[in-house]
Amino acid sequence: MAATSRTRISLVIILLLLEAIFTIQLQAIAGKPDLQLKLDNKILQESVVNLINDNAQAGWRASMNPQFANYTVGQFMHLLGVKPMSEGDLRGISVVTHKKGLKLPKMFDARTAWPQCITIGDIRGQGHCGSCWAFGAVEALSDRFCIHFGMNISLSVNDLLACCGFMCGDGCDGGYPISAWRYFVHTGVVTEECDPYFDNNGCTHPGCEPAYPTPKCEKRCKKQNLLWQDSKHFSVDAYRINSDPYNIMAEILMNGPVEVSFTVYEDFAHYKSGVYRHLTGEEMGGHAVKLIGWGTTNDGEDYWLLANQWNRSWGDDGYFMIRRGTNECGIEEDVVAGLPSSRNIIIEYGHVDVSHDASI
Numbered sequence: 001m002a003a004t005s006r007t008r009i010s011l012v013i014i015l016l017l018l019e020a021i022f023t024i025q026l027q028a029i030a031g032k033p034d035l036q037l038k039l040d041n042k043i044l045q046e047s048v049v050n051l052i053n054d055n056a057q058a059g060w061r062a063s064m065n066p067q068f069a070n071y072t073v074g075q076f077m078h079l080l081g082v083k084p085m086s087e088g089d090l091r092g093i094s095v096v097t098h099k100k101g102l103k104l105p106k107m108f109d110a111r112t113a114w115p116q117c118i119t120i121g122d123i124r125g126q127g128h129c130g131s132c133w134a135f136g137a138v139e140a141l142s143d144r145f146c147i148h149f150g151m152n153i154s155l156s157v158n159d160l161l162a163c164c165g166f167m168c169g170d171g172c173d174g175g176y177p178i179s180a181w182r183y184f185v186h187t188g189v190v191t192e193e194c195d196p197y198f199d200n201n202g203c204t205h206p207g208c209e210p211a212y213p214t215p216k217c218e219k220r221c222k223k224q225n226l227l228w229q230d231s232k233h234f235s236v237d238a239y240r241i242n243s244d245p246y247n248i249m250a251e252i253l254m255n256g257p258v259e260v261s262f263t264v265y266e267d268f269a270h271y272k273s274g275v276y277r278h279l280t281g282e283e284m285g286g287h288a289v290k291l292i293g294w295g296t297t298n299d300g301e302d303y304w305l306l307a308n309q310w311n312r313s314w315g316d317d318g319y320f321m322i323r324r325g326t327n328e329c330g331i332e333e334d335v336v337a338g339l340p341s342s343r344n345i346i347i348e349y350g351h352v353d354v355s356h357d358a359s360i
């Protein structure tokens with residue numbers, strides 16, 4: 001009697017196990033065609049817009065952003081060009097912590113703090129290339145040249161994208177933000193005037209495929225009278241900033257905008273205004289942008305203020321806000337920057353001083 005019931009229990013267990021294995025296999029088979037189908041879908045969905053806008057607690061508004069009107073899920077994912085780094089790769093990089101006791105303003109916007117620095121408010125466009133890792137870096141360093149040296153320059157994404165090579169990752173197929181800053185230290189970066197971005201017109205014709213490949217490294221200014229080596233601008237160092245929000249705010253207040261990476265989900269493509277937090281949709285990839293300020297809404301929600309590079313027909317005129325202090329989508333985890341170097345800019349310095357003297 002006891003023996004038969006034991007046999008029966010074993011049989012049931014075996015059957016359950018078999019069923020589990022079978023189900024797992026079925027799911028594995030079903031997984032692939034599903035994803036394939038999704039990559040060809042449009043990234044923007046009315047259902048997502050409605051879900052967000054019908055949720056009074058969302059804290060942000062969604063819309064069918066014109067910038068992505070014709071983007072598929074696959075094309076959108078390609079824009080998210082931050083490659084993950086291993087613990088080992090991160091170990092050698094210095095992490096900056098700021099001394100406590102700085103009086104931080106409740107609200108800060110780098111555009112109004114340094115109104116003479118017009119690049120801070122620039123919204124660029126990365127086109128169809130996964131070059132966000134380069135944009136965030138080049139934009140923050142341009143701003144820092146203005147903040148520290150009083151010069152208006154726009155630095156070149158193309159130089160970094162085309163000439164940093166495998167050190168920085170894989171060009172339009174993604175790269176490492178911290179490697180961009182290291183390139184600024186060792187090789188320097190030319191101006192946008194010398195080497196303009198290759199994909200400024202976007203992909204205007206229908207069915208623009210395959211995506212543009214990474215531009216070739218030519219080390220030659222497109223403008224006749226400019227020299228590649230003379231156009232190089234360097235940074236002193238390349239560092240990470242401690243994830244505690246105090247440190248991030250202190251860094252921006254003292255040195256200017258920083259580059260941050262975070263995880264993008266489907267709903268982020270639909271962001272229009274307000275303070276973003278992830279509410280719906282799958283993980284799409286890692287993205288890098290420029291962090292320019294912070295504040296608190298009337299409802300008491302703390303936020304970060306950022307400039308994206310998806311043109312002005314995405315989000316809040318190209319900008320967005322995201323929750324601050326909760327490491328939303330990892331926004332406080334991977335903050336990188338460097339200080340601008342006076343190397344190679346002696347001539348421009350002289351020029352600035354001369355014109356200043358002349359006006360007195």
Ligand SMILES: *[C@@H]1O[C@H](CO)[C@@H](O)[C@H](O)[C@H]1NC(C)=O
Pocket residue numbers: 116117118146150151152
């Ligand atoms: C940068 O250029 C803008 C517009 O041309 C100008 O208003 C501003 O004063 C310049 N800033 C510096 C630091 O030269």
Ligand SMILES: *[C@@H]1O[C@H](CO)[C@@H](O)[C@H](O)[C@H]1NC(C)=O
Pocket residue numbers: 123124125200201202203311312
């Ligand atoms: C995106 O912005 C850039 C720079 O402002 C501009 O040159 C380009 O035409 C814009 N692209 C699209 C697709 O709107």
Ligand SMILES: *[C@@H]1O[C@H](CO)[C@@H](O)[C@H](O)[C@H]1NC(C)=O
Pocket residue numbers: 066067069070204206
């Ligand atoms: C999207 O594609 C349609 C048709 O191909 C075109 O008319 C429209 O201008 C495109 N929209 C954008 C924002 O590129």
